[in-house]
Amino acid sequence: MSSSSVQPIVQLYEVPGNDFTRAGEASSKVKGILKKLGYDPDAIRRVSIAMYEGEINMVIHANGGIARVEIFPDRVEILLSDQGPGIADVEKAMEEGYSTAPDEVRALGFGAGMGLPNMKKCCDEFRIDTAIGKGTDVYMIIRVRGSKS
């Protein structure tokens, strides 16, 4: 039986846009689930980092959004979807150090412009669909290394 026919565990989270202190709760929950299921620690860490940076981005740049996580035996698929301002120049946004975050955000420990590039680094597949004034979808797949796919 190929693993793609296995039903994934699907988790949906609302990421509130108005509460910075709660940013990361969804990533933390996903991390807990993967740990309990006994996933490879390296894969768990890559999922955690990528999803956490993405969650933070939704909070600081897009007033929150939705995270949909599908857990398969050989991979984790994450869709982060928001109705924020969209990203004008995705290529630029992917550059290390590029950030439009205001100083208030930097005082909170974010806004170094390292989020998107690090997310991409953690993922095996990474895609951004965005439209100005409509919102942004970030789609990520993290494969469990050594697993058949």
Place this chain on the structure above:
Amino acid sequence: MKLREIVELLDAQVLCGDDMDLEIQTACGTDMMSDALAFIEDQGMLLTGLINPQSVRTAEMLDMRCICFVRGKVPGDDVVELARQRGIAVLTTRYRMFSACGKLYQAGLRGGDC
């Protein structure tokens, strides 16, 4: 290096964490959480001046075992509690970032890049 030794070197106050035999192998010092999130080393610790909950979240995502707040900063009880729940030890030291990192480096702790 054991947590006990780190507490001594930094003359730190322990806000949570009771396993003083906890082994720490690497450290990362920054106030920018995205810098820390690019730091992928096993059995690491985070030194930071940032006392909001995201410092604990960041350490959690990285499977870090210890956070030390520098410059005498003490986080709120909610932040310490979050760390306790995640099994992360929390210290606070009066030393500033450079001095705290220097003391640990001198005693043999490394950053993973050299």
